[in-house]
Amino acid sequence: MSELENTSKKMLTDAELKSLLEAAIFVAEKPLSIARMKEILLADYRLSTKRLSAILNQLKEDYNDRGIELVEVASGYRFQAQAVHNEQLIPLFKEKAPRFSRALLETLSLIAYKQPITRGEIEEIRGVAVSSYIIKTLQERGWVKVIGHKEVPGRPSLYGTNKEFLDYFSLTSLSQLPELMVVTELTNELELSNKLELSNESGLSIEPGPSKESKLVKIPETSVSE
Amino acid sequence: MSELENTSKKMLTDAELKSLLEAAIFVAEKPLSIARMKEILLADYRLSTKRLSAILNQLKEDYNDRGIELVEVASGYRFQAQAVHNEQLIPLFKEKAPRFSRALLETLSLIAYKQPITRGEIEEIRGVAVSSYIIKTLQERGWVKVIGHKEVPGRPSLYGTNKEFLDYFSLTSLSQLPELMVVTELTNELELSNKLELSNESGLSIEPGPSKESKLVKIPETSVSE
């Protein structure tokens, strides 16, 4: 690696570079990241990330009206069939796409949204045990991995998601996941109602809470934190 | 599928057909034959083999000047990288090399430090035989070469290091090697004493540190037990 730095680097024309990148993204077994392009594929060539991005954009445009498209996912660039052909292409595949159980999807969602998370924490939220089979499946698929251990008795594994998880769902980052249902408002109202009730019963005069919540003002917030 | 055969088949424009064929050849796991295109992919559509061939030829031409090409092999059509990129694509497919063995590293360090040195002398110092494979690997890597022959019975080869060896390790001269060794040993000792101080000060056993340090740092039992 280091021996290359002192030697003079080679040059490529834009056309050569585009052709090479095209071939490389197509033949690579996994999505090809800009880092991998620069450090591995083009280690011998002198070129900037800016130029690379420009060429990738050109390539993207070249495939705009074709049967396949160049897309960017979490771990890099890949070519895939245009979505319009999805239905038509099904007959080509003998095996049916796997369906995932609700248990697996719920476990995966919890890991994706609440990472790092332990198995115990997943079980607490779902209210049922998480089978080892599910964790194993998620790990074998390369979607989930142990990213550390929680410093509590037993040092349980903390799980997080991999880029492969995002790749599978054609996402570039966790922030692209669908937004979670909002419940925070309700929780706030609960807290409010708690104060309201408290102030009434304690006989102290605190500022009155907004009245529109009255229908919700039944269940005070709990102090339970475990 | 069968119910479609008696109904009138659907039609596709040339552009739609080309786009679909393109996507299909790309996503198919094996080369796609004309028979499979007609019977499986396009079972619902009415079209002649002649039209299919014409579209495939157009597709071939579309990829004439690109990084990949459409070729017909025995079992059908497939896309493959243009051969001109073969050399450039090699880095993407390099198998990850196994780490060098301890034996190799010791041999290399002895050649570096005691050059010129014969294989017999290396064996004498290390106390074990040096395999020809190790010497060959070091020579292939361009780090070591035969710089002469010792005038003793058998005239064994004398090995020395090349400039490439120094370059690889960013050394300007071999004399840096033992100097560095002394520094490393000092650093290790420093780390050890730091760790000791820490554990003494805390007086308590906190959570164990990352395990990777464990091989460097042996904390005497007395400091832990408190």
Added chain:
Amino acid sequence: MVQQVLPLALIRGEVVVKKPQDLFIPPDALEIILDTFEGPLDFLLYLIRKQKFDIMDLPIAAITEQYMVYVELMKDIKLELAAEYLVMAAILAEIKSRLLLPKLVVESDEDDPRAELVRRLQEYEVFKNAAEELDQLPRLERDTQLANVALADDFKQATAMADVDLSELLSALSDVMKRNAALEHHHIQKEVLSTRERMTFILQQLKQTSSEQPFVEFSKLFSVDEGRQGVVVTFLAMLELIKESLIECVQTQIYGQIQVGLKG
């Protein structure tokens, strides 16, 4: 949102339970319940949503009653009931009993006994929902097909060279030194090594000589710009090489230039 429980609504059979509200299930359908719901929270959520209860004002008595009916039924027909369902039954019963207690003293941190359950139900619903949305995302295998392209026929794969860290090399060196007693009384000094390096250098220079002119002039092996130290190192290197019978020095005439060549 609860489409997975639709089959239950289709089941009509003998009425097993006394109080109405909704949804009564024949015993043979109970097995389906266990399979259909992801545990007691999921099941409770179903009961709540089905009857349009306000989750924030949970009618605990009604919910508990319904829940117990199912649990009892499942026990009756000896279905193996997951422990979680029984735990939930206990929780519901406890909440119910606490609500029945007259509020005598109001402590500042008094809680509505339902609060924790509501929090858990809400939190579970968030992720149940997230899982459903995740399932809708386009995904590989089912919705997205990747393009496969072969390498050209004559592509040749290469094996990468292993990377070595200098510290690994140093520790190998240090190990071998420690192991070998003979080496231990060598002092590792700059001079010694530069001599070794110079020995290699000299041998290399001598190797480049042709067969007609196998010797190099003694003086040519020295480089003036290295200064005194360089001269000393080169000279030491030559002495060492001579000692090891690797090179020889010849003089063709008295006071002539000393010629240095490889021995043998």
